[in-house]
Amino acid sequence: MNSINLIESFSEFKEVKNIDRATLMTIIEDVFRNMLIKKYGTDENFDIIVNPDRGDIEIWQNREIVDDEFAEDSFDYDAGKHISLAEARKIESDVELGEEITTPVKLLDFGRRAVLAVRQNLVSRILDLEKDIIYKKYTEKIGEIVTGEVYQIWKKELLILDEDGNELILPKSEQIPSDFFKKGETIRAVVQKVEMKNNTPVIVLSRTSPVFLERLFDLEVPEVFDGLITIKKIVREPGERAKVAVESY
Secondary structure, three states: OOOOOOHHHHHHHOOOOOOOOOHHHHHHHHHHHHHHHHHHHHOOOEEEEEEOOOOOEEEEEEEEEEEEHHHHOOOOOOOOEEEEHHHHEEEEEEEEOOOOEEEEEOOHHHHHHHHHHHHHHHHHHHHHHHHHHHHHHHHOOOOOOOEEEEEEEEEOOEEEEEEOOOOEEEEEEHOOOOOOOOHHHHEEEEEEEEEEEEEEEEEEEEOOOOOHHHHHHHOOOHHHHHHEEEEEEEEEEEEOOEEEEEEEO
């Protein structure tokens, strides 16, 4: 059941790293159910099967078989829920009145414009959810050390990519004066703050924050990691000197 650019959409979604498969399939199904409701007024008698591995979607319509006279004259006849016996027997010759017949729904029958609107809606829903997940993930990581790869070097900041390809920013003001990084180099920094700008999460890192030095002690000094020594206060001039007040147990 291919349609205009739909396969490309699924290919994009399969590369999404921050959204689990169950959530992705639920969103895709929800978008197509909204399309069915707009066309038929209901989605109750439709089955939707999402095949993310193959990159397609199947929609099946379940209709009750009614006699031809009911289909022609009754005000209660609903083409979305009913089908005449004559029409049903063109599909399956041995069906009878009162039975249910299931037929595939072709996406192209909705029209090119509707299919493109569905695709745009899918892309928008997925991207918005992914941004929200990234925002929540890094909000919980504020004050923690993360590792990434230098992707772009600009005058006022560095663009860092984490292991999932998410973009992180290390401003010049948050770099140690002696820092010198090359593209592709691995870098460690602490997550300082996370903001939403123009519906996009902006994750700001720091290497000058006292918290960065404190987290390094946690990672590198076994006694601190084990809680035998507690860091009480850190004062530092990044790249020059640092004073660490500790308490020993």
